[in-house]
Amino acid sequence: MSRAPITKAGSERLRAELERLKSVDRPRIIAAIAEARAHGDLKENAEYHAAREQQSFTEGRIGQLEALLSTAEVIDVTQLNPGNRIVFGAIVDLEDEDSGVAVTYQIVGDLEADIKRQLIAVSSPIARALIGKSAGDSLEFTAPNGVKHYEIIAIRYE
Template identity: 50%
Template sequence: MEKVPMTASGEQALKVELELLLKRRPLISQAIAEARELGDLKENAEYHAAREEQGICEAQIRDIEYKLSVAQVIDVSKMDNTGKVIFGTTVTLLDMDTDKEVKYQIVGDDEANIKLGKISVSSPIARGLIGKMDGDEVVISTPGGDKDLEIIAVDYI
């Protein structure tokens, strides 16, 4: 089984979500039992809704348990700051064309959320940055065209 990289905060978020789902399990079972008492199951909307909710909940639990089982948790805060861009680091970039600064954390595919400044390790920008050093200038091919970026800072937080 191939391990999938994940940040420590990503692992913690999955564990919290799993805990919430496991607490919901008995409530759903109780809703199914109460709906059964209402009579004919063929035309019982409450029963069918509770069963559907149970299926969704169980699928989410299996998905999270699988992700946690294949996760290779990488905590960059415990690594020496060498200035090199690696998985989990937060990189501050200067767009040489627009003079705008952007900050991204390189995370696993499931953790990526551009609104929160988290980009997937498999994204074009992250692939272009991995292995580079603080102060390097890189040209990254993106779907929107080439980006000329300078690495201003690499944080191991």
């Protein structure tokens, strides 16, 4: 079984979520179930069914996080010495050669990818196109909305 790469920061975020689910959400849901049970008839008790559904979701997420973290390989990107090349964990400043729009992405593991936070999966088309390149290089990749052309402005590791 291969180990999925994850940045140290991504691992810490997932561990914090796991801790919150176990120490805050789980006890709150258990209390809500107990309170709803006290109201009597469970067949038509919407509060009870909602709390049980929330409990099911929370327990599923706890199991998922525990499994992901047990198989993840944490990589401290500050300890990497890639020279001036882009590797896993790089924060890359890009400029769209067609529109001139600047964007910044960090290449992270599939487990922690979140485009809203500019965290792109190492397996994504843009990350695969970036790996091995240096500042000043241009790249082309196929995105869902067509072919994109970017110039690499800067690379850093934090």
